[in-house]
Amino acid sequence: MSTAVATVVCLELPLFSVRLARPDDLPALTSVIEHRAAWMRERGLEDWEGWLSSAPMMAARAVRPRSPGWVLEHAREYVVGCTKLSDRPLDEGWSVAERDEPALYLNTTVTDPAWRRHRPGALLAAWALERAAATGRTWVRRGCTSEGLLRYYRDGQGFGLVRTVRSGQTVTHLLARRAAGTGAADGPSARKA
Numbered sequence: 001m002s003t004a005v006a007t008v009v010c011l012e013l014p015l016f017s018v019r020l021a022r023p024d025d026l027p028a029l030t031s032v033i034e035h036r037a038a039w040m041r042e043r044g045l046e047d048w049e050g051w052l053s054s055a056p057m058m059a060a061r062a063v064r065p066r067s068p069g070w071v072l073e074h075a076r077e078y079v080v081g082c083t084k085l086s087d088r089p090l091d092e093g094w095s096v097a098e099r100d101e102p103a104l105y106l107n108t109t110v111t112d113p114a115w116r117r118h119r120p121g122a123l124l125a126a127w128a129l130e131r132a133a134a135t136g137r138t139w140v141r142r143g144c145t146s147e148g149l150l151r152y153y154r155d156g157q158g159f160g161l162v163r164t165v166r167s168g169q170t171v172t173h174l175l176a177r178r179a180a181g182t183g184a185a186d187g188p189s190a191r192k193a
Helices: 023-042 048-062 096-100 113-118 120-134 147-156
Strands: 016-020 070-074 078-086 103-111 139-144 160-167 170-178
Touching: 016 120, 023 048, 023 070, 023 078, 023 103, 023 113, 048 078, 048 103, 070 120, 078 113, 078 120, 103 113, 103 120, 113 120, 120 139, 120 147, 120 170, 139 147, 147 160, 147 170
Parallel strands: 103 139
Antiparallel strands: 016 070, 070 078, 078 103, 139 170, 160 170
């Protein structure tokens, strides 16, 4: 598996890049997740305890050789976030037709709040859109269970809400955005094929 660096195109922040996660990223990724949990706790957001207790396990998943995550780093020195991409959805609720479309699914994105002013989550999403287009995918899709994340992904990153599904007590918002360079409109008007 190649560990080539895929540079994020960002005129204002040329020192950010995305690369495959490596085992030596484990301490930095654990720290990123712990910082996110502390940020959540300070704002009274639910699940911060789960994030804190799961930080080592979440970081370990990101560096698994069989299905590594991707890290966003600054100046090839500081890990500021991570995400996973897959060819199939982890979230229930995508139709059979949607599952058959060429798409990448963006999930388990975590960023260090100390870097918030640089919008690392948006940088990872932009990179995923470019990667999807470069690999022949039409869509980038993601799901979330938080109203706050729904607003951020929709209003801040241009993902359109496709539908909201309920399973027991869990409400999941499914979002999609056309891959960069596919020649189609992005954002909410491009919710469905």
